[in-house]
Amino acid sequence: MRMPLHSSILGTLRCFEAAARLLSFTKAAEALNLTQSAVSQQIRQLEERLGYPLFLRQHRNLILTVKGEMLFECAARTFLDIEQTLKRLGTSDSPLQVNCLPSFALQWLMPRLVDFHRLQPEVTVRLKAEFQALDQHAMRADDIDVAIRFDPGQYEILHAEPILDEYLMPVASPEYLARHPGFATGERMGDVTLLHDSAPWAGAPEFIEWRTWLEAERPDWLGQLSGVQFNLSILSIGAALNHQGVAMARTAQVLDEIKSGRLINVFGRLVRAPARYMLLVQREEDPRVAVFSQWLKEECRRFSELRQQLLGI
Known part of the structure; x- marks a missing residue:
């Protein structure tokens, strides 16, 4: 299912990247200055739009699914590229x-x-x-x-x-x-x-x-x-x-x-x-x-x- 790339999906992907990196909705919420319920809701909506789960939710533990790992690698690489580009653009001439x-x-x-x-x-x-x-x-x-x-x-x-x-x-x-x-x-x-x-x-x-x-x-x-x-x-x-x-x-x-x-x-x-x-x-x-x-x-x-x-x- 194709999803338009606009500000809301970028925010959702940022929540997903943080949760996947930290393997915790709570830690992701702290890193992004959001509530835990907001991060959890963003991830759930992303999974619904994609049509497949990104995490296996266990008691006090998160595990990425195979597709979740693939999306995390892509998202982490993309956000890193954006951050480095912004740093270069912000460098004084x-x-x-x-x-x-x-x-x-x-x-x-x-x-x-x-x-x-x-x-x-x-x-x-x-x-x-x-x-x-x-x-x-x-x-x-x-x-x-x-x-x-x-x-x-x-x-x-x-x-x-x-x-x-x-x-x-x-x-x-x-x-x-x-x-x-x-x-x-x-x-x-x-x-x-x-x-x-x-x-x-x-x-x-x-x-x-x-x-x-x-x-x-x-x-x-x-x-x-x-x-x-x-x-x-x-x-x-x-x-x-x-x-x-x-x-x-x-x-x-x-x-x-x-x-x-x-x-x-x-x-x-x-x-x-x-x-x-x-x-x-x-x-x-x-x-x-x-x-x-x-x-x-x-x-x-x-x-x-x-x-x-x-x-x-």
């Missing part, structure tokens, strides 16, 4: 404004964005590298949809969640270590030049990352913290790659260089950083934000697995 620290953008995020565009071609990302501290007002004023920050701060107003813990390690090129064998073996600091990121986050104490590592591993060297300071970690890492000294690096900055052998984890000892990477979003309900956030967290998970394989953490 404007670029997703992503605000990120310069070094993290260059060393970690930017090389991965090609994959995001391949997977989500309908979402255009506009990446802006900046240092400034963020709060809800700043994100709204600058129209920032997503921000990534590395700091130990707490965000009480913005939606914020940690996405990647970090670890510190001294790194240097093989050539530099060959010229400073006493340091490479841990015997003495000698005339080694320490390379510092002077601003790992806004308001960070001076030499915080070298100090954190030395306090944990070589407290006897704490009196020799002077060295060359850079306002970007990518500059201190670049100096290490150019055989100019030993940089204190975060794993997200140098994992590829460690893997290739261009840089060496000098002592093989890693110390948890005093900060971690945080994801800040302004509007969680924005479909573009949801898609990008899910992708970013998956990339962080994959990076953590690779780091575990290469560095054991």
